[in-house]
Amino acid sequence: MKQFIIFVRKEFYHIFRDRKSLLIIIMMPVVQIILFGFALTNEIKDSNIAILDNSKDVATAEIIHRLDASRYFSVARNLNTQKDIETAFKTGKIRLVVVFQPGFQQTLLHTNHAQVQLIADATDPNTATTVTNYATNIIRDYQNDLNVLVATPYMIAPQIRMLYNPQLKGAYNFVPGVMAMILIIISAMMTSVSIVREKEINTMEVLLVSPLKPLLFILSKAIPYMFLSLVNVSTILIVSVTLLEVPINGSLLLLMLEALLFITTAVSLGLMISNVTASQQTAQMISLLGLMLPTLLLGGFMFPIESMPKPLQFMSNLVPSKWFFIIVKNVMIKGLGFKMIWKETLILLGMTLFFLSISLSKFKTRLA
Amino acid sequence: MPSIAVENIIKKYGSKKEPVTALDDVSLEVSKGELFGVIGPDGAGKTSLFRILTTLLLADSGTATVDGFDVVKQYKEIRNRIGYMPGKFSLYQDLTVEENLRFFATIFNTSIQENYELIKEIYVQIEPFKDRRAGKLSGGMKQKLALCCALIHRPSVLFLDEPTTGVDAVSRKEFWEMLKALKQQGISILVSTPYMDEAELCDRVALIQSGKIMSIDMPQHIIQKFTKTMWSVRSAEMVRLLNDLQHYSNTEKCYAFGEFHHLVLKNESGGKDEILQYLQHLAHHEIELHLAQPNIEDCFIELMGNNKS
Amino acid sequence: MTETVITADKLTKKFGDFIATNEISFEVKKGEIFGFLGANGAGKTTAMRMFCGLLMPSSGAASVAGFDVYKQTEQIKKSIGYMSQRFSLYEDLTVKENIRFYAGIYGMSRSAIKEKSVLLLNQLNLSGEVNTLVKSLPLGWKQKLAFSVAIFHEPKIVFLDEPTGGVDPITRREFWNLIYQAAERGITIFVTTHYMDEAEYCNRVSIMVDGKIEALDTPRNLKKTYAAKSMDEVFLQLVRGAKRGE
Numbered sequence: 001m002k003q004f005i006i007f008v009r010k011e012f013y014h015i016f017r018d019r020k021s022l023l024i025i026i027m028m029p030v031v032q033i034i035l036f037g038f039a040l041t042n043e044i045k046d047s048n049i050a051i052l053d054n055s056k057d058v059a060t061a062e063i064i065h066r067l068d069a070s071r072y073f074s075v076a077r078n079l080n081t082q083k084d085i086e087t088a089f090k091t092g093k094i095r096l097v098v099v100f101q102p103g104f105q106q107t108l109l110h111t112n113h114a115q116v117q118l119i120a121d122a123t124d125p126n127t128a129t130t131v132t133n134y135a136t137n138i139i140r141d142y143q144n145d146l147n148v149l150v151a152t153p154y155m156i157a158p159q160i161r162m163l164y165n166p167q168l169k170g171a172y173n174f175v176p177g178v179m180a181m182i183l184i185i186i187s188a189m190m191t192s193v194s195i196v197r198e199k200e201i202n203t204m205e206v207l208l209v210s211p212l213k214p215l216l217f218i219l220s221k222a223i224p225y226m227f228l229s230l231v232n233v234s235t236i237l238i239v240s241v242t243l244l245e246v247p248i249n250g251s252l253l254l255l256m257l258e259a260l261l262f263i264t265t266a267v268s269l270g271l272m273i274s275n276v277t278a279s280q281q282t283a284q285m286i287s288l289l290g291l292m293l294p295t296l297l298l299g300g301f302m303f304p305i306e307s308m309p310k311p312l313q314f315m316s317n318l319v320p321s322k323w324f325f326i327i328v329k330n331v332m333i334k335g336l337g338f339k340m341i342w343k344e345t346l347i348l349l350g351m352t353l354f355f356l357s358i359s360l361s362k363f364k365t366r367l368a
Numbered sequence: 369m370p371s372i373a374v375e376n377i378i379k380k381y382g383s384k385k386e387p388v389t390a391l392d393d394v395s396l397e398v399s400k401g402e403l404f405g406v407i408g409p410d411g412a413g414k415t416s417l418f419r420i421l422t423t424l425l426l427a428d429s430g431t432a433t434v435d436g437f438d439v440v441k442q443y444k445e446i447r448n449r450i451g452y453m454p455g456k457f458s459l460y461q462d463l464t465v466e467e468n469l470r471f472f473a474t475i476f477n478t479s480i481q482e483n484y485e486l487i488k489e490i491y492v493q494i495e496p497f498k499d500r501r502a503g504k505l506s507g508g509m510k511q512k513l514a515l516c517c518a519l520i521h522r523p524s525v526l527f528l529d530e531p532t533t534g535v536d537a538v539s540r541k542e543f544w545e546m547l548k549a550l551k552q553q554g555i556s557i558l559v560s561t562p563y564m565d566e567a568e569l570c571d572r573v574a575l576i577q578s579g580k581i582m583s584i585d586m587p588q589h590i591i592q593k594f595t596k597t598m599w600s601v602r603s604a605e606m607v608r609l610l611n612d613l614q615h616y617s618n619t620e621k622c623y624a625f626g627e628f629h630h631l632v633l634k635n636e637s638g639g640k641d642e643i644l645q646y647l648q649h650l651a652h653h654e655i656e657l658h659l660a661q662p663n664i665e666d667c668f669i670e671l672m673g674n675n676k677s
Numbered sequence: 678m679t680e681t682v683i684t685a686d687k688l689t690k691k692f693g694d695f696i697a698t699n700e701i702s703f704e705v706k707k708g709e710i711f712g713f714l715g716a717n718g719a720g721k722t723t724a725m726r727m728f729c730g731l732l733m734p735s736s737g738a739a740s741v742a743g744f745d746v747y748k749q750t751e752q753i754k755k756s757i758g759y760m761s762q763r764f765s766l767y768e769d770l771t772v773k774e775n776i777r778f779y780a781g782i783y784g785m786s787r788s789a790i791k792e793k794s795v796l797l798l799n800q801l802n803l804s805g806e807v808n809t810l811v812k813s814l815p816l817g818w819k820q821k822l823a824f825s826v827a828i829f830h831e832p833k834i835v836f837l838d839e840p841t842g843g844v845d846p847i848t849r850r851e852f853w854n855l856i857y858q859a860a861e862r863g864i865t866i867f868v869t870t871h872y873m874d875e876a877e878y879c880n881r882v883s884i885m886v887d888g889k890i891e892a893l894d895t896p897r898n899l900k901k902t903y904a905a906k907s908m909d910e911v912f913l914q915l916v917r918g919a920k921r922g923e
Contacts, residue, residue, distance in 0.1 A: 409845035507717035
């Protein structure tokens with residue numbers, strides 16, 4: 001146990017004395033999240049919207065007024081027919097079209113139930129989700145104000161249509177995506193590099209000759225980077241909740257546990273890399289090309305997997321990041337519980353055990 | 369029981385088609401408390417031998433034991449009782465002197481206090497710098513720290529692979545003095561070096577070249593085996609002298625050796641006068657010529673010549 | 678009077694408070710074999726880097742091959758060769774590729790390279806190994822080849838940093854034969870070594886202690902001055918008192 005403690009402490013010395021690398025490790029997630037985040041939030045203010053008001057009554061006028069008065073929207077055009085919607089999107093810089101059914105107020109007053117259609121340009125899925133969310137909230141506010149005075153509540157149901165990208169690939173994707181990417185880089189690359197460095201400076205020979213157990217060596221190498229990765233997960237979550245207002249809808253504990261599982265996956269991949277490489281550069285290259293690229297390309301958050309050719313779709317199943325990405329999206333964004341992600345968790349767990357057993361069994365107790 | 373016993377070790381690297389033989393049928397024995405030197409140039413197979421004995425590498429054939437334990441089957445026992453300083457061993461540069469020492473002590477299941485007596489004499493020299501990072505130490509001090517780290521668990525056998533390579537003459541002398549002191553503590557030491565002059569500081573040496581041991585003995589015995597007469601020659605023009613002597617018909621071998629050239633003749637009957645005559649004939653002046661006492665380097669050169677032919 | 682190719686006049690290099698090289702002054706003549714000795718950390722490497730135009734001196738003056746070390750570093754680099762034990766040839770290139778590469782750097786023409794490499798390879802008995810990767814050559818051959826490549830462009834001066842470390846005794850002597858031949862052709866040799874017998878092969882030897890040149894003379898005179906039997910003893914006498922390390 002004492003061996004373990006002093007080894008882990010030594011690793012932390014290495015980490016904390018290399019100030020530049022430490023700064024990069026700590027700041028990288030923050031910078032990435034903010035970069036993605038600002039690209040998103042800046043555009044939402046004063047988005048141009050168009051209105052197709054088939055009812056033209058007091059209620060619709062009030063809703064339109066509220067939309068226009070909010071800081072998110074300004075009404076740029078009034079449309080006359082259904083056909084105009086398509087042209088509005090194509091010609092103007094319209095983000096959202098709000099369509100009121102004929103006799104909106106009457107329906108609302110008589111049946112307590114009316115519909116409003118929100119049509120968004122989903123080529124930019126992040127923006128599309130955000131604008132429809134904002135519009136929905138404004139309409140809901142109006143509905144709540146009405147309901148203060150009456151016994152049976154009125155219901156205005158916004159019907160959302162996403163044009164051009166109905167599946168809304170990419171919305172809120174960047175938080176889970178950045179998380180997967182950062183964890184893969186930090187955990188796998190740092191672990192492998194720190195082991196390979198021992199080989200480079202020949203301390204590995206002395207450690208091998210010592211009574212130190214291989215498992216203890218591996219654990220002591222893995223733990224500090226797992227810890228750092230958990231710090232990263234926390235920063236990513238804090239930054240996304242506070243700065244970007246991306247909520248954590250599901251259980252935080254579940255999210256952290258799943259992150260820990262994925263970190264273990266990444267660390268075992270790092271161990272595998274360190275088994276087959278002898279120089280720090282090679283370890284870095286393999287981590288970047290072998291782990292980060294598949295995460296970016298096949299992880300599902302940059303490019304929708306559904307639209308890929310079949311072979312690539314199949315390959316994406318082998319990328320651990322894909323499963324972690326699905327898990328985080330479901331837990332964090334959709335607020336789903338463990339029941340909905342147990343399959344993905346199981347797959348990830350299986351992969352981790354597979355990688356871990358390979359790297360443990362291949363760990364060399366000799367040099368060649 | 370010998371501390372180290374090596375029997376007919378063969379180690380090859382590279383592909384099966386073009387194997388490179390690192391160790392070619394090497395056998396040697398080191399007794400308890402002996403300071404044993406493996407002397408040879410880079411690429412002679414020293415490091416391979418050390419790695420096989422420290423259980424880091426498997427030999428292709430042959431057997432070896434350290435402290436009575438087999439290097440293949442009982443490697444764990446060996447790892448518990450040996451100290452090892454690999455070639456170009458550089459410690460953790462970003463850890464301080466004390467942190468390095470404490471780390472290696474703990475890894476070997478001991479503490480600095482437990483075996484402080486053993487390293488005390490060496491450690492006091494670097495103790496004033498114990499809070500300095502190892503990367504900022506001088507070459508000599510790094511070497512002392514590395515030795516402390518290899519000794520901290522009181523090993524019964526100490527393996528030092530080229531501890532003095534690239535180190536200046538003064539630090540080298542100090543290092544050998546430390547090894548002598550350690551020998552008094554009953555630790556068997558196997559040390560390798562490319563510097564021939566260090567052979568005379570060992571109890572026994574193995575001269576190794578191209579994976580083969582050319583000679584194993586006490587240094588003075590190796591020198592005694594050099595039975596040829598050897599001359600030391602110098603003149604005002606050393607380069608021309610060497611060239612002229614190498615072209616002399618009675619020369620068996622002539623090479624530079626410090627301020628003199630060492631000369632071995634094919635036929636000694638002519639003696640000193642014959643050489644002098646030859647040199648005067650070639651207009652050399654300030655000639656000095658006397659019988660030379662061969663040393664290990666002369667023996668090494670002689671043995672290398674025998675091996676080649 | 679033979680031409681002077683290196684002059685140093687109170688050449689000093691400071692790193693912060695640390696004086697790595699402290700007012701060193703000397704001259705080296707054309708064709709001379711100049712041994713540059715000192716303990717680890719005495720300041721040899723720093724001095725050598727200043728002469729090679731890699732490091733700007735803090736004060737003092739120096740010229741190499743007639744060029745000023747402050748202003749004419751480009752010209753200096755063209756007139757010198759450099760070889761060290763640690764870095765010499767590219768292991769993953771063949772003998773021929775290494776020669777072509779280094780000669781190419783110094784702007785030699787294709788035909789000149791071709792002509793000269795045939796001569797060189799014959800001289801080193803390496804004609805059969807033209808297309809061999811350098812890493813599969815024995816160390817001794819590598820070092821000899823590295824030296825030959827370093828003087829391939831006929832520099833005025835060649836700087837050798839511990840060129841014979843770890844080399845067997847026969848090859849070490851063959852290496853020194855190459856040095857002698859080069860010196861006879863008029864190439865100045867500036868060499869560091871840890872082998873004290875090699876110090877004897879030099880025309881003159883300087884010994885650096887703690888950044889200063891403590892002794893500079895022919896090996897013979899040094900031994901006389903310090904009443905020592907060998908250069909080893911001279912070195913020990915001077916360096917034992919050294920205070921600092923690397």
